[in-house]
Amino acid sequence: MIPFAFTFELKDILLILIGLFLGLFFSFFKKDYRQKREKKISDDLAYIKGINYVISNEPDRAIEELIKVVKFNPETVSAYIMLGNLFRSQGEYERAIRIHQSIVLREDLDQRIKLQAMFDLSLDFKKAGLFNRAIDSFKEVIKFSSDNIEAFIHLEDIYEEVKDWEKAFKIRQKIASLRNSKEEEVLAHLLTEHGKEKQALGKRDDARKYFENAIKYDEKCVDAWLNLGDLYFLKGEIEKAIYAWEKVIIFSPSLTFDIFSRIKKALFNKDDDEKIFRFLEDMTKKYPENPYLKVILGKKLLDTGKNEKAVEQFLQAKKIKPNLKEARESLIKSYQAMGKLEEAIKEIKDMFSLFKENEYKYQCRVCGYETSQIIWKCPQCRRWGTIQEKDD
Numbered sequence: 001m002i003p004f005a006f007t008f009e010l011k012d013i014l015l016i017l018i019g020l021f022l023g024l025f026f027s028f029f030k031k032d033y034r035q036k037r038e039k040k041i042s043d044d045l046a047y048i049k050g051i052n053y054v055i056s057n058e059p060d061r062a063i064e065e066l067i068k069v070v071k072f073n074p075e076t077v078s079a080y081i082m083l084g085n086l087f088r089s090q091g092e093y094e095r096a097i098r099i100h101q102s103i104v105l106r107e108d109l110d111q112r113i114k115l116q117a118m119f120d121l122s123l124d125f126k127k128a129g130l131f132n133r134a135i136d137s138f139k140e141v142i143k144f145s146s147d148n149i150e151a152f153i154h155l156e157d158i159y160e161e162v163k164d165w166e167k168a169f170k171i172r173q174k175i176a177s178l179r180n181s182k183e184e185e186v187l188a189h190l191l192t193e194h195g196k197e198k199q200a201l202g203k204r205d206d207a208r209k210y211f212e213n214a215i216k217y218d219e220k221c222v223d224a225w226l227n228l229g230d231l232y233f234l235k236g237e238i239e240k241a242i243y244a245w246e247k248v249i250i251f252s253p254s255l256t257f258d259i260f261s262r263i264k265k266a267l268f269n270k271d272d273d274e275k276i277f278r279f280l281e282d283m284t285k286k287y288p289e290n291p292y293l294k295v296i297l298g299k300k301l302l303d304t305g306k307n308e309k310a311v312e313q314f315l316q317a318k319k320i321k322p323n324l325k326e327a328r329e330s331l332i333k334s335y336q337a338m339g340k341l342e343e344a345i346k347e348i349k350d351m352f353s354l355f356k357e358n359e360y361k362y363q364c365r366v367c368g369y370e371t372s373q374i375i376w377k378c379p380q381c382r383r384w385g386t387i388q389e390k391d392d
C-alpha cells in the first residue's frame with residue numbers, strides 16, 4: 001500500500017506542478033501579450049500625435065513616405081490615419097474622409113485608435129465645410145470620450161460658423177465646466193453675437209436682453225456696451241446710450257474717436273460749440289489717462305484758433321501714447337498754423353521714424369495676427385477677445 005500511496009502522491013504532486021507551471025506560463029504569456037498590445041497602441045497614438053507636428057512643414061514628402069509605409073505594412077493603422085491627416089492638410093478632403101472612414105468602420109481595432117480616427121474624420125468634415133456631418137461626427141467622439149475638450153472646442157467653433165449662437169453658448173458652458181473655469185469673456189461675446197442677430201431681425205427687446213446678459217457675464221465686454229448704446233440711441237433713450245458708450249471709452253480707449261462721433265450726433269447740434277467744449281473738458285478731466293479725448297479736444301481748440309491750448313493737449317496725448325498718429329499729425333498742423341516750422345519739421349522726422357507704411361493698429365495677443373480694425377474673434381487662432389491695440 002505504501003508504494004502505491006507514494007506513487008499516487010508523487011503523481012498527484014507532479015500533476016499539480018505541471019498544472020501550476022502551465023498556469024503560470026499561460027498567465028505570463030497572456031500578460032506579456034497584453035502588455036505588448038498596450039504598448040503598441042500607446043506607441044501608435046504617440047506616433048500619430050508626434051508626427052502630426054513634424055510633417056506640417058513638409059507635407060508632400062511626408063505623404064510620399066507614408067504611402068511607402070502603408071504599401072509594405074498594410075496593417076499599420078497609424079500610418080493610414082496620418083496619411084488621411086496629410087491629405088486634409090493639403091485640402092484633399094475627399095481622400096482624407098475616405099481613409100479615416102475606412103478606419104472607423106474596421107471592427108478589429110482598439111477603441112482608442114478608432115476614436116482618434118473618428119476625431120480626425122470629424123476634422124475632415126469641418127475643414128471641408130460639411131458642417132452637419134462634422135457636428136454629428138464630433139458628437140459621436142464626445143459620446144465615447146465625454147471629457148474631450150478639443151472635440152467640444154471644434155464643435156463650438158462650428159456652431160459659431162453656422163451662427164447657431166445658442167448651441168455655441170451651451171457648448172462653451174460645458175467647456176467651462178470641464179476646465180473648471182468661468183469662460184465669461186467668451187460667453188459674453190456669444191451672447192452679444194446672438195443679440196446682434198436679434199437686432200438685425202428688428203427684435204430690439206430681445207437684442208437688449210442678450211446685450212445686458214452679456215454684460216452680466218463680463219462687465220468689460222466692449223462689443224455688448226457698444227451695441228447696447230446704439231440700441232438705446234435708436235429707441236431715443238439718450239442718457240442710457242451715453243452711459244453705455246462711456247463704458248466703451250473706459251474699457252477700450254482706442255474706440256474713443258468712434259464713440260465721440262456717436263455722442264456728438266446724439267447730444268449736439270451744429271452750433272453747439274460751447275456745449276461740445278464743456279463736454280470735452282469734463283470728459284478729459286474724468287478720464288485723464290485717455291489720450292484720444294485730448295486729441296479731440298485739441299482739434300476743437302485748433303479749429304477755433306486756440307493754437308497754444310491745442311498744442312498743450314496734443315503734447316499731453318503724445319506723452320501718454322507716443323505712437324498715437326493723430327496726436328502727432330495734429331501737432332504738426334498746429335505748429336504750421338503757428339508758423340513754428342522748425343518744430344513742425346522735427347515732428348515730421350519723428351513720425352517717419354516711428355511709423356512704417358501700412359502699419360496695423362491692432363494685434364492678436366495670442367497668435368500675433370495683425371489688423372487695422374478691432375475685431376472680436378481672431379480669424380487666425382479663432383479665439384475671442386484676444387485682438388488688442390498694439391503696445392507703444
Ligand SMILES: [Zn+2]
Pocket residue numbers: 364365366367368369378379380381382383386
Ligand atoms: Zn489670434
